[in-house]
Amino acid sequence: MLRIVNRVLIGIIGLALVALGGSVLAVGLGVRPPSWWIHDGRHDVLLSDAERTRWRDHGWWWPTVIAVLAVLVLLALWWLAAVLRRRRLTEVLVDTGDGQGALLRGRALEGVLAAEAGQLDGVDHAQVLLTGRRGTPEARVQLLLEPHVDPGHALHLLTAEALAHARDSAGLAALPAEVRLRGVKHRAERVS
Template identity: 45%
Template sequence: MNGRSTVNRLLLGLCGVVLLGGGLLILTAGFDLYHRLRLSPPAGWPASTTHDVLLSNADRVRWSDQGWWWWPAVIAVLALAAILALTWLLAQLRHRPGAVHLGGTPPPESVELRGRALGDAVASEARALPDVEQADAHLAGRATGPQLHVALTLTDHGLPAPTLQALCRGPVAHARESTGLTRLPTHALLHVGRHKARRAE
């Protein structure tokens, strides 16, 4: 399980616990289970009988008297939560395949290669290219039609054109041959490292 899957599961689990707790709280009050089971709810429990509400008039007045900053602060928090939720949703739509079927369209007994492993292999080979200072690679798209994204940082004297040719003939070609894919569209992003200041004498 990668880090992204772990975060997704934790967030989904947390949302599920909050929604489940709120639903059970409302159902308990709606069916008057405390009275029927002869149980006493905890002190200060928001809803314990069918006539209780989650936010009483006294609570609304108390929160309304906090000052002019209270409602702008509430709106800002809710807007931030909505933006974070939308960002998380958009991040899920940028799907990265977890595995690549070796040999193209697989029969049931085919072998799968982890997408992260292929990206790491391409990045490791790309770092060994001349004039490459740093490299990173990952897969995007679907498992049946993956795309390779490579980001290279060149040295201060590196040239983009020769490096791009070496990338296509080396790591990208090796990745396509090792997976047996007929097509492996590749997007390359090249950065040039900062020039070091030199003292003139």
């Protein structure tokens, strides 16, 4: 629902800005505007000298204008960051086999997948993040490997066991994964 609201708001704001900018450009290029339009002709300004200097003598005017514009810029940046941020998948659609389906919490599947990956031979720690859509989730897996482990073998165990179990138990056709492998860095210890 939030995604739909964001798209509708972005569409409305975009259309308004394109219409306003296009009309100002058209008036600037010499198109005769309607009588009710805010500009009279190509040499007209947005704010006349009288309108611009009307509040100059009031000490509250310019700090208020600057504060309101700063708040609007901060809100626009916050909204842009919220829209562009990759979100964690909250639920996964599980095929129950009867044509219906069930919803599984994304964090539950992440936890089970991380626990199973963490128990693999040579894996010190595992983290899992699910992204994508609820019908086609994608996994981001980070494995912290022990120093003696072959990374290829650890990757094979992850795909053949943990990811395959998660895919099969959720009834997914595929579970693509981006896997990042890192080695454990042990601190040097003094041996006597």
